[in-house]
Amino acid sequence: MEEKKFDLNSLIGFVLLGAIMLWWMWSNQPTPEEIEAEKNAKTEEVQNVTESDKTTTFDTTSEEITQATDSISLVKAQTQLGAFAYSATLTDSETVLENDLLRLVISNKGGQIKEALLKNYVTYDSLPLYIIKDNNSSFNLNFGTSDNRTLNTKDLFFEPSLTTNGENQVLSMKLKVDNNKFLEYLYEIKPNEYMVDFNVRSQGLSSTFNTSQQVNLDWGLEAFRKEKSIRYENQQTEMYYEKEDESIDYLSIGGEDDAEEVNVNWVAYKQHFFSTILITEQAFDKANLASKTLVVDEEVDTTFTKAFSLKAPLALQNGELSYNMNWYIGPNDYQILKKYDRNIKEIVNLGWGIFGYINRLVFVPVFNFLQGFIGNYGLIIILLTIVVRIIMSPLVYKSYLSSAKMKVLKPEMEEINKRLPGKENAMKRQQETMAVQSKAGVSPLAGCIPAVLQMPVFFALFRFFPSNIDLRQKGFLWADDLSAYDSVFELPFHIPMYGSHISLFPILASVAIFFYMRMSQSQQMGMQQPTQEGMPDMQKMMKMMMYFSPVMMLIFFNMYASSLSLYYFVSNLLTIIIMLIIKHYIIDEDKILAQIEENKKKPKKQGKFRTRLNDAMKQAQDQQAKQKKKK
CATH class of the missing domain: 2.70.98.90 (Beta-galactosidase; Chain A, domain 5)
Structure with a gap:
């Protein structure tokens, strides 16, 4: 293969050709006089153009630019959006x-x-x-x-x-x-x-x-x-x-x-x-x-x-x-x-099941009725509470009457406990206690059933007030919004579960609950049997509940709707008043005792439940005696 050699003659030729071109361009450039003359000629030409010609020229240029821009945008839109351009x-x-x-x-x-x-x-x-x-x-x-x-x-x-x-x-x-x-x-x-x-x-x-x-x-x-x-x-x-x-x-x-x-x-x-x-x-x-x-x-x-x-x-x-x-x-x-x-x-x-039915069928219609002629929503809540308490007062009476009957029977039950002491006589003691209650026509459950029947109303109203938009931003006394908490004092710090403010209605409700539970406890303690071996001390538990419930109300309701606290305050206050009226003007313990003595004289037919319960207790007692003999 032939080796390429450097060609000096070709290089000299290219250099001379470039020099000739540079000389030609320099020698043919216009002089300063020619440049000035051409500039003056263009200025004169622009001045001779009419105003209409100027406008036409400008508009045509703008339209062309707009059309070109729209065309570009449309093409871009069609690329991105297709049919929806x-x-x-x-x-x-x-x-x-x-x-x-x-x-x-x-x-x-x-x-x-x-x-x-x-x-x-x-x-x-x-x-x-x-x-x-x-x-x-x-x-x-x-x-x-x-x-x-x-x-x-x-x-x-x-x-x-x-x-x-x-x-x-x-x-x-x-x-x-x-x-x-x-x-x-x-x-x-x-x-x-x-x-x-x-x-x-x-x-x-x-x-x-x-x-x-x-x-x-x-x-x-x-x-x-x-x-x-x-x-x-x-x-x-x-x-x-x-x-x-x-x-x-x-x-x-x-x-x-x-x-x-x-x-x-x-x-x-x-x-x-x-x-x-x-x-x-x-x-x-x-x-x-x-x-x-x-x-x-x-x-x-x-x-x-x-x-x-x-x-x-x-x-x-x-x-x-x-x-x-x-x-x-x-x-x-x-x-x-x-x-x-x-x-x-x-x-x-408004709550599920029975709670929702109570709200829809009772409290919503009653609230709307009261709302029709009373403008103050705090008064509506108070009137609604009075209506509820009047309707529930027979249950309060039944509960209090049962407590009074159990109180009259307490000496007989204490006598049974003294005669049959000890854990080994627990079954027999319970059997004789139930026999005494049966002859007197008294049931321990009679005091619990009214309280249980009141629970649906309690939970129904627990849902009713927070869900009622009619209470929103309606004030009563110091509460400016019955659908929110009432604040009488702002704390400089935050208490977990309680908040950073003090609400007054929950305090009043807690005080009312305390006195209500204290009255109920004193009545129940009068009928309470002595604590038996192996059984929890009910009096201590009731005392704990008496303090625990108001404290929980105070903490839990501090952030809740003030309408709810107002209801519970008025409700418990009315319940206390009703209980005092029943105690001092309706219940007569001497009459109750006389009635119990009359009931004892009458032949008492035992129901199927009572018979089965007595049989079960007797069997348990026999089993206990057999185990004792084996030991």
Whole structure:
């Protein structure tokens, strides 16, 4: 192979050629005089152009730039959005729907509710009460397209159209492909209603949707704090839902995420006294529900209490969406919710089983009746308490009468205990005691049954007052809000389980409970049998309860609704008065003793239960005697 050698002649030729070109460019450049002359000529030409020519030239240039920009944007939108590129030509705007109760601001970005204001309510610190504001809520449909794109409606712009249907306002929000192909959210608000009609449907999109990919609904909300007590409000803030079989359930958690997958007819984000409920005629299948507590420290002011989310696949019918739904955005008022035939009244927690029946059939109607002609809600609670105590007074009388009878029989029972001492005679002693009680026509259970019968009323009212929105921000005496705690003194420190304030109504209720239990204990101690071997000292236990119950009331109710403490204070005060009246003006122990003596003379037929009990005790006594002989 021939070796390449350096060519000196070629290098000299290239250098000379470059020198010639540089000389030619330098010698042909214009002189300073020629440059100045050309500049003056151009200036004169510009000055000779007419004003109309200038305008025409400018407008043409701007239009060309705009067209070029729009073309670039459209190409970019088509690349990102495909068939829904029209959305990119719209801008962010808002439409207002409102009536006398509710004001909704609908954003055309996502076609969703941006603000929801309840006009007739304010927060605990007198600010307008918003359920939705400042992006605390998001409603989104996620779907795939036939050209393999995945889109989210919350990121796309809908075209709004506001019309009226009689007195109703109707807002159509359309996510368009063109005039004949679109996804539509249809809102309709009626006068004096918290319920808003909401329909989701598509038209002409059967070939645009990717039918192999699910359309997913995603609705989330962070619940604003609205009430005085963060801890109390957080306890009452829960997610309720109705299953497809129309049974009601809820998610209530502490600090961790809680989730459930279930078919649902509606989902309610309950925020103590207010709720946002999404109702659907066609059930959401396999909906994923989740709730999370956002309150880190209940003593630190916070914006949110809980975060809720609903994720559910939406079914396509012949390739199209069609869901008739409703939004309820309003108060948890049992009377308002009751008129809607969708079972949503169950989010008002009036208690389960018999407690709920007592509230719905007795306390709600009585409270509404009193509310009709009395404006002071503290007086309504007092009158309601008086009604309850009058109705329950026969049970108090029965309980006190039983105690008085047992007190009259106490000397005979003490005689039995002296005659049959020791652990070995326990069965026989108990048998003779029961025989004496049977002959006298006295039952130890007679004093317990009235107390047990009063328990459902106690627990029913425990649910009734905290759930009653009519008490919200209604004052009485020193309490400025009967639905929240009454604070008469703010502590400079926080006491665990108690709080950083002192409530007066729980103190009064605790004092009343103490004296009530003391009176009950003195009556029961009069009828109490001496403590037997191997048995706990009942007197000591009762003394402990006498102090323990008021202390628990004092601690537990310090953060609860003052209406509840007011009820228990008045209720126990009335019970004490009734017991004093029964003791001094109705019960006569001499008459009771005479009646017992008369009962002893009458032949007493034993019931089946008493016979079986006596037989069982006799068998136990015989077995005990046999074991003693063996030893």
